Amino acid sequence: MAHMQINNSDYEALTYPRINLQYFTLDENGLAKSCPLDNGRHSQACRTNLGSLELLPLELISQVLSQLDLVTLAAFRRLNARSMQIVDSMPSYRTIIRECPGVLRGLYSIQYGSQVLVEQLWHTLGTANCQDCGDFGGYIYLLTCRRVCFRCFWSGSQYYPLRVSEASKQYGVSKRSLGDLPAMRSIPGQYSMAEKYRLTPTTLLDRETVRLRAIAIHGSEDSMLSHVKQKTTTLDATYQGKLILARSGPTAVRPRRPSPAEPTNGPNGDPRRYMAIIKAPHIDHKTLYVEWGRYCKGCERSYRNHMWRRRYVFDTFVEHLRELGDIVDGVHKAPPTV
Ligand SMILES: [Zn+2]
């Protein structure tokens, strides 16, 4: 096969659809059972109408509905049989329910549906690539509705949501000043590849949203950083003082080291990183073709930098071959250097 010139059947032959591994993201926590959806359970026989709204063309109503957030849309859908019929016929909503209802279940489960518009979610589903690295992104980070790949959410600081107390401390603002920010409520379950249980629901804030609020309060990023640095120095000095006292006194208790008062990234692979992450396909808006991404056979045993976990769609796979070379006997052969 000539280098980089592949067709769809080559692509399918050189890749495989799934690996036998669970990541324990939000969608792998029994959402179908804990958050059942009623779509398809009701009779579509319709003897009601929407009053004066019926004067508008259906297409226009559909456009207006797509500007609603998911909780408001669900409330409208519950009005009567006609409103349910209209919502269920929206192309975006109908496709999401058919192809990836887990995304809706995830948003409702973490009580975040009021923060995401139908159109926003549809737009994200229509994109294929991770917004950080450009790989195929097989996941959505629900707190900003951002397309992301495993390797980025596993380690990126922006995918580590914060407890309110941590956010307040790390960004030098009062808890009260964060009170009106959108917050998710984690659901009890098993998270991360380490399969750790987290059974107490926790309120978490998106880190970037907190950062922007803190900058607005402090006046600038520099002034925010200098404030938290000053605070860290003070806390550290107090700790050192207590430590000296503890060492010199016979009965003094060793003081506790203060937790970081500066913005810090959470540990890689921490369960919290998985609580707002949901598996999501790419949906081509024109053809409604749905792609979940495929794994490269040439990288099946390439463990460095999580290469074997990377997923591709046709275009990103062609790019991958361009970078690493064609696959010969199950491994990439780098193209000859000229
Ligand atoms: Zn990425």
Ligand SMILES: [Zn+2]
């Ligand atoms: Zn590969």
